[in-house]
């Protein structure tokens with residue numbers, strides 16, 4: 001089951017003042033955080049008893065449960081995501097692009113998410129430079145990553161690499177010395193920025209070790225933005241279209257209301273005051289599931305299999321048959337459905353618009369197939385009648401564009417890293433949360449969430465004990481397990 005919590009938004013208004021500021025991100029946050037701390041203190045004293053919803057059904061995990069306070073973004077089921085009140089087209093209009101580019105940068109989205117304010121170009125550039133200056137990996141992490149077998153899943157490698165970066169955690173060091181709760185955020189911010197800065201070098205190193213062993217990686221260019229550098233480190237620095245696509249892609253994935261499986265995991269782990277590296281590593285492992293971060297790889301695999309079986313120049317009827325074949329074989333249609341959305345994902349629409357604006361993508365057979373599938377799949381899924389949302393999510397197209405531009409390798413390092421800028425959401429929560437109200441609230445609520453899970457785990461253990469006891473009485477283990485499983489499935493259905 002896909003746990004997807006809902007968020008109680010603290011603020012829906014867009015804060016998009018633009019003036020000729022040249023503040024660093026830390027200075028901008030220094031202005032925002034005291035007021036936020038006061039806002040949270042007031043909220044707690046005045047509304048801590050407020051009832052925000054009923055829990056209807058726990059069989060589906062935490063689906064739909066309002067369980068966290070969040071304000072960086074709000075996900076409306078019909079309209080999709082807004083970042084501090086700004087829709088995707090509005091962000092595309094106001095967030096600064098990289099020099100020579102048109103797409104909003106990851107840094108400008110990060111700035112917006114964390115401060116609630118659109119950065120000036122100077123601020124965005126300054127943040128790019130700060131990240132580039134912090135971007136090199138410690139030697140021991142390079143050695144660690146180089147020691148992994150090529151066959152180890154890149155997401156497992158990425159998670160371990162990120163966890164190892166906690167060796168230099170400023171938060172952990174400060175905590176050991178003893179600091180006030182109200183100061184947690186400065187050390188957390190330092191870790192979060194160091195982590196974001198190092199992700200390109202880490203992910204690119206893993207990518208090269210697995211797919212392009214022995215190829216030399218360029219040095220980080222201090223004049224480039226984060227994604228410009230990432231693209232170059234991967235070996236695609238001269239592919240301007242891919243780099244621009246990545247900027248858009250990563251900015252769009254900056255946050256999704258903070259309650260998806262990976263973001264929720266980082267909040268849960270962060271609420272114990274584990275440092276950002278550990279919280280983020282945990283989030284990556286949640287992201288590594290095929291129903292979440294790996295879905296775009298599943299989509300690519302599925303669309304290519306469709307292409308191999310029925311070709312590219314196909315009719316709606318042929319796609320319909322292929323969709324039914326997938327559904328009848330008991331599989332999900334990857335890239336369709338969502339835990340919250342009930343319409344086509346505006347991130348999918350934004351990526352489709354990117355495709356429509358580029359002649360090379362308009363002519364791409366696989367992108368053409370994605371488009372045609374979108375014309376047919378909602379009708380088929382409605383007829384199938386199971387999914388609450390028969391429309392595409394962002395993954396329905398994202399991996400296919402990468403494939404067109406030459407990033408053809410399947411395993412999830414690509415997706416994993418691209419999703420990494422969900423970390424703006426994470427440090428935001430940790431920054432505000434750790435000091436001190438939201439973290440405590442999140443911990444309590446999460447613990448409540450976990451009681452359900454722990455309870456289920458206990459039941460599973462009891463079940464297994466029963467099965468083993470029966471086996472000792474001469475009852476074959478497999479058939480005992482299948483008896484019990486069938487009973488359980490019947491029980492859940494009923």
Ligand SMILES: CC(=O)SCCNC(=O)CCNC(=O)[C@H](O)C(C)(C)COP(=O)(O)OP(=O)(O)OC[C@H]1O[C@@H](n2cnc3c(N)ncnc32)[C@H](O)[C@@H]1OP(=O)(O)O
Pocket residue numbers: 002004063290291292293295327331332333334335336337338339340386387388389393394395
């Ligand atoms: C970036 C992201 O992470 S976006 C999500 C990416 N994931 C995918 O695209 C994978 C395909 N989609 C899915 O598996 C689901 O729609 C999820 C995981 C995204 C959401 O799951 P849920 O919240 O459980 O969705 P929902 O409440 O609509 O599910 C109801 C039923 O419809 C099924 N269903 C949901 N989506 C689909 C689909 N695309 N194809 C077939 N069946 C589906 C579910 O498996 C569930 O079946 P069950 O009752 O037998 O368990």
Ligand SMILES: O=C([O-])CC(=O)C(=O)O
Pocket residue numbers: 004253255256259260261339340393
């Ligand atoms: O929000 C979710 O449930 C999944 C998703 O689309 C994302 O994480 O971007």
